[in-house]
Amino acid sequence: MDISGYIRGIEAGDRAVLARAITLAESSAPKHQEPARALIAAILPRTGRGRRLGISGIPGVGKSTFIEALGMHLIRTGHKLAVLAIDPSSTRTGGSILGDKTRMEKLSAEPHAFIRPSPSGGTLGGTARKTRETLLLCEAFGFDTVIVETVGTGQSETTVRSMTDFFLLLLAPHTGDELQGIKKGIVELADAIVVNKADGESRSAAERTRAEYAAALHCLASPTPGWKPQVRLASALSGEGIPEAWSMVEDFHALLGPRGGIEDRRRRQNVDWMMALVDELLRRDFQSHPAVRQALPVLQEQAAHSLLSPAEAALKLVEAFRGHAGGGG
Numbered sequence: 001m002d003i004s005g006y007i008r009g010i011e012a013g014d015r016a017v018l019a020r021a022i023t024l025a026e027s028s029a030p031k032h033q034e035p036a037r038a039l040i041a042a043i044l045p046r047t048g049r050g051r052r053l054g055i056s057g058i059p060g061v062g063k064s065t066f067i068e069a070l071g072m073h074l075i076r077t078g079h080k081l082a083v084l085a086i087d088p089s090s091t092r093t094g095g096s097i098l099g100d101k102t103r104m105e106k107l108s109a110e111p112h113a114f115i116r117p118s119p120s121g122g123t124l125g126g127t128a129r130k131t132r133e134t135l136l137l138c139e140a141f142g143f144d145t146v147i148v149e150t151v152g153t154g155q156s157e158t159t160v161r162s163m164t165d166f167f168l169l170l171l172a173p174h175t176g177d178e179l180q181g182i183k184k185g186i187v188e189l190a191d192a193i194v195v196n197k198a199d200g201e202s203r204s205a206a207e208r209t210r211a212e213y214a215a216a217l218h219c220l221a222s223p224t225p226g227w228k229p230q231v232r233l234a235s236a237l238s239g240e241g242i243p244e245a246w247s248m249v250e251d252f253h254a255l256l257g258p259r260g261g262i263e264d265r266r267r268r269q270n271v272d273w274m275m276a277l278v279d280e281l282l283r284r285d286f287q288s289h290p291a292v293r294q295a296l297p298v299l300q301e302q303a304a305h306s307l308l309s310p311a312e313a314a315l316k317l318v319e320a321f322r323g324h325a326g327g328g329g
Contacts, residue, residue, distance in 0.1 A: 001017075001020065003035065003038050003039055003042055005017075006020070006021050006024075006039055006042075007039075007042055007043065009021075010043065010046075010137070010140055010141050013141070013142065015114065018114070018137060018138070018141050019116075021039060021137050022116060022133075022134050022137055024036050024039065025039065025040065025130050025133040025134060025137060026130045026133075026134070036133070039137075040133050040136060040137075043136060043137060043140035044136065046139070046140035047136045047139040047140050048139065048266070049139065049144070050139045050143060050144045050145055050146055051144065051145045051146070051165065051166070051249060051253060052135065052146050052148070052163070052164040052165045052166070053145065053146070053147045053148070053164055053165070053166050053168065053249060054147075054148045054150070054160035054161060054163070054164035054166070054167045054168065055067060055147060055148070055149050055150070055160075055168050055170060056149075056150040056157050056160055056167070056168075056169060056170065056186075057169060057170030057171060057172075057196075058172075060172065061170050061171060061172045061196060061197075062170070062172065062196045062197055062236055063149055063170055064085070064103040064104055064149070065103075065196075065236040065237070066170055066194070066196050066234065066236040066242075067083060067085075067104065067107075067147055067149055068103075068104040068106060068107045068236070069236040069237075069239060069242050070147075070236075070242055070245060070246060071083060071104070071107040071110075071113055071147070072106060072107060072110070073239075073242050073243055073246060074145055074246065075107075075110050075112050075113055079112070079144055079145050080112045080113075080142060080143045080144050080145070081107075081112065081113045081114070081143060081144075081145045081146075081147065082113075082114045082115075082116065082135075082138035082141075082143040082145070082146045082147070083104070083107070083113070083114070083115045083116070083146075083147045083149065084116050084131055084134055084135060084138070084146065084147070084148045084149065085103075085104075085115060085116070085117045085149045086117075086131065086148070086149060086150055114138065114141075114143060116134060116138075131148060131163060132163050132273055135148065135163060148160050148163065148164055157169070157185075157186050157189050158189065161189050161223075162269055162272055162273075163269060163273075165252070165253070165262050165265060165266070166191045166192070166248075166249050166252050166253075167189055167190055167191050167192075167223070168190065168191065168192050168193070168194060168245070168249075169186060169187065169189075169190040169192070169193045169194075170193075170194055170196050171193060171194070171195045171196065171209060171213070172195070172196060172197050172209075173195060173197055173198065173202045173203075173205035173206035173208075173209050174205065174209055187213070187216065187217070187220065188220050188221070188223060189223050190223070190229055191223060191224055191227060191229055191248075191252060192229055192230050192231070192232065192245075192248050192249075192252075193213050193217075193229065193230070193231045193232070194231075194232050194233070194234050194241070194245050195209045195210050195213070195231070195232070195233050195234070196234055196235070196236055197235065197236070197237075198210075198233035198234060198235050198240070198241065199235040199237060199238050199240070206233050207233065210231050210232070210233055213231045214231040217229050217231065224252075224256065224261065224265075225261065226255065226256060226259065226261060227252060227255060227256060227261075230248055232244055232245060232248065286317075286321050289320070289321050291320040291321065291323070292317055292320050292321050294320075295316065295317060295320045296317065299313040299316055299317060300313070
């Protein structure tokens with residue numbers, strides 16, 4: 001399919017075409033790189049009008065259940081929702097471990113919802129390498145809200161923050177002794193914290209957790225000037241607190257949208273994205289350079305056995321890439 005075919009399909013609301021467009025954007029095959037870039041450039045004017053929400057939390061906190069409950073609330077209130085659920089991937093096989101469509105059965109059956117599970121591929125940050133492109137394609141398709149769910153590995157939060165407007169950290173009820181289990185750096189990134197599973201016997205523990213993190217936030221600077229992070233309770237099973245969680249996102253946009261805060265954030269994100277792609281392109285050129293490929297096995301062996309320091313081996317590789325031997329650089 002040529003670019004115009006993708007555009008026509010996206011404008012017509014053809015989900016099969018959207019899925020194919022995302023597959024093209026995610027492809028690492030060299031022959032797909034130029035068409036993918038052309039497609040993203042072509043759909044850019046149709047993007048930027050939606051809500052971009054990042055949700056993270058450690059495994060077991062109930063992210064998928066929470067997102068399904070939130071998504072069903074959004075569908076009922078007239079929204080069109082895309083969920084980019086980043087699956088953990090095997091570092092040995094690259095295979096995806098979890099299937100998010102099976103974890104969000106109700107939401108995946110909704111005609112106004114779209115769930116795209118993508119393997120993280122071992123990417124640092126827990127987000128798939130092409131998540132940004134997928135987000136833009138979903139916006140161009142007409143989804144007014146895009147949720148990015150991360151693996152929750154402890155490294156994903158900075159990455160998801162770099163592509164969304166509002167970052168929500170999901171916690172489970174626990175005792176005060178476990179407060180330090182969530183890194184301060186992660187809490188500092190959050191525009192809001194929701195303590196999930198606030199029901200039944202866990203209700204009192206959830207209330208204590210909410211109070212502890214609300215107190216902790218008083219000591220931290222807000223990641224978004226003009227916005228005070230909040231801590232709320234929710235139960236994805238009962239639905240309690242789900243509308244209020246979305247109200248925080250709406251309040252955030254109502255407060256910062258007219259001030260230009262969200263647009264400023266997105267402009268900075270675009271520049272960061274550009275520089276990340278520069279790094280990726282340079283790394284690709286470096287690794288495919290004939291001189292580097294020839295020298296790499298030998299230098300890896302020497303570094304592994306301490307015959308060369310890693311710094312010296314790295315310098316020799318860079319010198320090989322630059323096309324000269326000896327000398328500094």
